[in-house]
Amino acid sequence: MLMNTAVQHQGIVIWSAVPTNPAPPVDLRRHAGFSFTFHVKADILVDAVFEFAAAPADPANPCAPLLPQYKVQEVLTCTASWGAVPMGDTAVIIPAGTPAGSICTATLPCKPDAFIQLEPASGDTGKIEVVVTLSGPR
Amino acid sequence: MNLNGASQHQGIVVWSGTAAAPVDIRKHNNYSFTFHTTADLAADAEFHFQAAPASDVDPCIPGTFVPVYEVLTCVAAFVPPPAVLPVASIVIPAGTKKGAICTAALPCKPDAFVQPVAGAGPTASVQVVAILSGPR
Numbered sequence: 486m487l488m489n490t491a492v493q494h495q496g497i498v499i500w501s502a503v504p505t506n507p508a509p510p511v512d513l514r515r516h517a518g519f520s521f522t523f524h525v526k527a528d529i530l531v532d533a534v535f536e537f538a539a540a541p542a543d544p545a546n547p548c549a550p551l552l553p554q555y556k557v558q559e560v561l562t563c564t565a566s567w568g569a570v571p572m573g574d575t576a577v578i579i580p581a582g583t584p585a586g587s588i589c590t591a592t593l594p595c596k597p598d599a600f601i602q603l604e605p606a607s608g609d610t611g612k613i614e615v616v617v618t619l620s621g622p623r
Numbered sequence: 624m625n626l627n628g629a630s631q632h633q634g635i636v637v638w639s640g641t642a643a644a645p646v647d648i649r650k651h652n653n654y655s656f657t658f659h660t661t662a663d664l665a666a667d668a669e670f671h672f673q674a675a676p677a678s679d680v681d682p683c684i685p686g687t688f689v690p691v692y693e694v695l696t697c698v699a700a701f702v703p704p705p706a707v708l709p710v711a712s713i714v715i716p717a718g719t720k721k722g723a724i725c726t727a728a729l730p731c732k733p734d735a736f737v738q739p740v741a742g743a744g745p746t747a748s749v750q751v752v753a754i755l756s757g758p759r
Contacts, residue, residue, distance in 0.1 A: 489655045491656055492726050495724055496657040524635055524636070592625055618754065
């Protein structure tokens with residue numbers, strides 16, 4: 486008997502390979518966790534680099550982010566080497582050589598703010614579909 | 624500390640609003656669907672499901688798709704089932720607002736591959752993501 490796991494792990498398209506369908510900001514406030522699935526639709530020839538932007542809620546409309554958004558900075562966790570320093574902007578890289586059909590997952594160690602948005606930075610980002618999994622609705 | 628829940632619950636787009644993409648469910652313990660409305664629904668948006676075994680010539684792609692029929696579970700009312708069960712369908716009702724999120728699942732794995740297909744109504748105003756849980 487299959488269970489409806491999507492009740493606790495909702496999937497929302499946050500980046501489509503179609504340029505006319507840009508990434509919408511996602512509201513993280515009502516979920517305990519969030520993470521990302523990167524689905525490669527064509528062979529990656531150049532490193533595909535994604536960055537993240539975040540924003541608080543707009544006081545005039547708490548259902549929308551307050552613009553402009555800001556870049557999410559890297560956060561070190563306890564698994565980082567002693568003495569390591571953050572690199573600056575948080576990034577996820579799907580490396581050159583990744584074949585079509587591959588599935589990669591990633592997340593950020595913290596909730597940066599109320600809203601988060603995926604931003605294509607460089608490379609073959611147009612060959613990738615990204616879904617955010619919003620876990621633990623509350 | 625935010626954990627990578629997607630490693631156990633991968634999200635794959637299976638209905639973009641215009642086209643279906645079959646998903647291979649063989650390597651996952653579970654699967655379910657998120658329906659995200661991208662516009663207000665003025666009529667019921669109805670989806671059906673199709674399933675297929677792996678292709679004989681390439682096990683990584685689906686063979687011939689057939690409709691998935693409804694499967695009664697123990698929560699169904701105690702009445703004699705019809706001789707031929709209807710196809711499995713999910714209806715996102717008229718009046719559902721843009722930005723709404725609905726979730727659903729089928730009670731069984733019908734075959735190696737599964738995909739939603741448009742049944743009736745404004746299915747173009749809905750994106751569907753399959754959540755593939757428990758990779759094995």
